[in-house]
Amino acid sequence: MTGEPHERRPRWLVPSLSALTAVVISGCDLGLPSPITREGENVTRLWSVFTILALAIVALIIGLIVVVVIRYRRGHRDDIPSQRQYNFPLEITYTVIPLVIVGVLFGLTIPVQENLGSKEGAADVYVEVVGFQWQWQFRYFEDESYEGDPRIVVSGSPEQVPVLVLPVDATVRFRLVAQDVIHSFWVPEFLEKRDLIPGAETDVSPGIDNVVEVETTETGEWTGRCAEYCGLQHAYMDFELRVVDEAEWQSWSSEAADATGEEGT
Numbered sequence: 001m002t003g004e005p006h007e008r009r010p011r012w013l014v015p016s017l018s019a020l021t022a023v024v025i026s027g028c029d030l031g032l033p034s035p036i037t038r039e040g041e042n043v044t045r046l047w048s049v050f051t052i053l054a055l056a057i058v059a060l061i062i063g064l065i066v067v068v069v070i071r072y073r074r075g076h077r078d079d080i081p082s083q084r085q086y087n088f089p090l091e092i093t094y095t096v097i098p099l100v101i102v103g104v105l106f107g108l109t110i111p112v113q114e115n116l117g118s119k120e121g122a123a124d125v126y127v128e129v130v131g132f133q134w135q136w137q138f139r140y141f142e143d144e145s146y147e148g149d150p151r152i153v154v155s156g157s158p159e160q161v162p163v164l165v166l167p168v169d170a171t172v173r174f175r176l177v178a179q180d181v182i183h184s185f186w187v188p189e190f191l192e193k194r195d196l197i198p199g200a201e202t203d204v205s206p207g208i209d210n211v212v213e214v215e216t217t218e219t220g221e222w223t224g225r226c227a228e229y230c231g232l233q234h235a236y237m238d239f240e241l242r243v244v245d246e247a248e249w250q251s252w253s254s255e256a257a258d259a260t261g262e263e264g265t
C-alpha cells in the first residue's frame with residue numbers, strides 16, 4: 001500500500017461551509033418577519049446576532065467532525081489512537097469560551113428586553129385593546145388614564161374584521177384588557193406579543209404588566225392575531241393593522257370620532 005490517505009485534508013470543507021452560511025444568511029430574513037416598529041428592529045438585530053453565532057458554531061462543529069472522521073479514519077493502519085485521558089488546557093478553553101459567549105449574549109439581551117418593556121413620557125396615541133370571545137375592540141383614548149368615554153371605538157364582529165389604524169412614526173401605547181379568558185395580542189411584524197390577562201387592570205391579577213408601547217416606523221397593512229387558544233372560534237380572532245401617514249391619520253381619526261359619537265348618542 002502506498003501513500004497516506006489519512007493525511008489528506010478536505011480542502012473543500014471551509015469554503016463550502018462558508019458559502020452555505022452566506023447563502024442561508026442572505027437568502028432570508030433569518031426566519032423573522034420584517035419589523036415595522038423600532039422595538040421590532042431591536043429584536044431583529046438581536047436575533048441576527050444569535051442566529052449568525054449559532055450558524056458559525058454549527059459550521060465549526062460539523063467541520064471538526066468531518067475533519068476528524070476523514071483524517072483519523074482507521075484505514076489500513078494497525079496503530080491505536082492516543083490513549084491520553086485528558087488535556088487540561090483544552091478543557092479549560094472549551095469551558096471558558098462558551099461561558100464568554102453566553103455572557104455576551106445575555107448582556108446584549110438585557111437592553112433589548114428593557115426597551116420592550118419601557119414606557120417613558122407621553123405617547124402619541126393611547127389604545128385600549130379589549131379581547132373577548134371571540135373578537136377585538138379598539139378604544140382610542142386621549143391620555144394614559146384611559147378614563148371617560150373613548151374618542152374612537154372600533155369593534156369587530158363575525159362579519160367585520162376590526163381595523164386598528166395607527167399613525168406612522170408615532171409612539172403608541174396599548175392597554176390590554178381581557179373580558180373573559182386569556183387572549184394574546186400579536187402582530188407578527190411587531191416581533192413581540194403580550195397576553196391579555198383577565199383582571200390585570202383590577203386587583204384580581206395584581207402585578208401583571210398589561211401595557212405595551214411601540215414606535216411605528218412603516219406605513220402599510222398587516223394582519224394581527226390572537227395568539228392564545230381562547231375557545232372554539234379562536235382561529236377567527238384576527239384583526240387588520242393599518243399604519244398610515246399623518247394626513248390619512250387626521251382624516252381617519254376625525255371621521256371615526258364622528259362615527260363613534262353618533263353611535264353613542
Ligand SMILES: [Cu+2]
Nearest residue numbers: 226228230234
Ligand atoms: Cu384566541
